Amino acid sequence: MNSLYVEGDSFLHRLPPGLKLLLLLAVSLALFLTRSPLFLGGAAAAGVLLYASLGIGWRQSWIRLRPILLTIAIVALATLLLESVEDGMVALLRLTTLMLVAAAVTATTPVGAFIDAVTRAALPLEKLGLVRASDIGLAVGLVIRFVPEVISRYQALRTAHQARGLKVRPTTMIVPLIIQTLKSADEIAAAIDARGIRGQKRQRKS
Template sequence: MRFDLYVPGDSWLHRLDPRSKLLLVGVLLGMALLLKHLALLAGLLLLTHLLLLGAGVPWTALRWLWARMAPLTLFILLLQPIFASGGGAVLLRLGPLVITSSGVLDGISFALRANVMAFAASLLLFVTEAQTLVRGLVRLGLPFEYGLTFSLALRYLPTIYGLWVSIVEAQQARGWTPERQGLLARLSAYRPVLVAVIIAALRLSNDMGLALAARGFGAPTPRSVWRDIHFTSMDAAISVLVSVLFGLFLAGRLLLGWGAATW
């Protein structure tokens, strides 16, 4: 199970400061939320793919994300036309169920928006190490303790999952076969495994607390940084360019109504 999506590389996106990447992703998310036009949303989705491919993210990673988004996309496409209200030509009428052309367009628009937001967020996760991302959040004002907690959670999620797998495999080696039971009996059979994982996680957290205390965590002294982040001239140029483009987009969207209609 993958918890870290980072793809090592040396592209211009990899070299950007995490704060400028957060701004870029925030702008893409804001544009996705404000747009309804199908062509513009499709263009944003294509842009995110070009940025990811340009950063060296392989097609396998993009296919992995599309596979995760496929159920949600299908769910939106099926349900949104049913519950959407509005005009348009009637495409299907089954008693109280009425599906119109505007409802179908709204469903496609919502599905595109969800995928744009997912791939825009992945743009940050695929090209930024977890520790660097946390460091950027701390430099933006997030308390250091919260940033450390977030970083440790990302680091130890695979460890906790490994504990679960080890305990399940040990139980199976002793003849434990919950899959042959009913649903309720199966859930009850997993209870001892869950208890064992919780106990192991508590022991791990206690050891981690002792290790942090031994390293002076919480001491009233200035903290040092092993690998600091730096906001370079390229970061400043990218941030200014993205901000100006987003300002022009907001002016066109709010004052001229760009992208307000689905088609």
């Protein structure tokens, strides 16, 4: 599988994973507690600078963020048409800033470190008998690893369409993309079962 992590020595790279997750949570709360265009615009500009500081490069950054940016643009346009221009602008700035900060965190944190941080954070809930901390950490890790895989599959399907002289349309891309993604999910689930991870959990319970 591909990974969203990019090796580097930036300030964000050196921060502990747990602290980065807390900062991401704080940014998320701040973004959704205000509707000020000035604040949200400044936050979006700060998000651009933060992501640019990672040294990934504009071309690679565009490849990584393009699918998410297109989704945000669609959501913002729908909000603008159904609600108001102000609501559409607020949605665009909020989601863009959140996407940039989250992308910066995932680009500077290895998946293993993410899993460990999330697992430790979920331990209090496990002590209350609400969840299994290791399950939460594994689920988050798999989601992070699947994002670049889905993007890679989308690009491969797009290239195949262009090679056949077909127009790239969402209606012709979404079905094969979903089928390939579900197939990969089944393969990963089978691999997890083959390693006895679920079986070990059942044994611990008994």
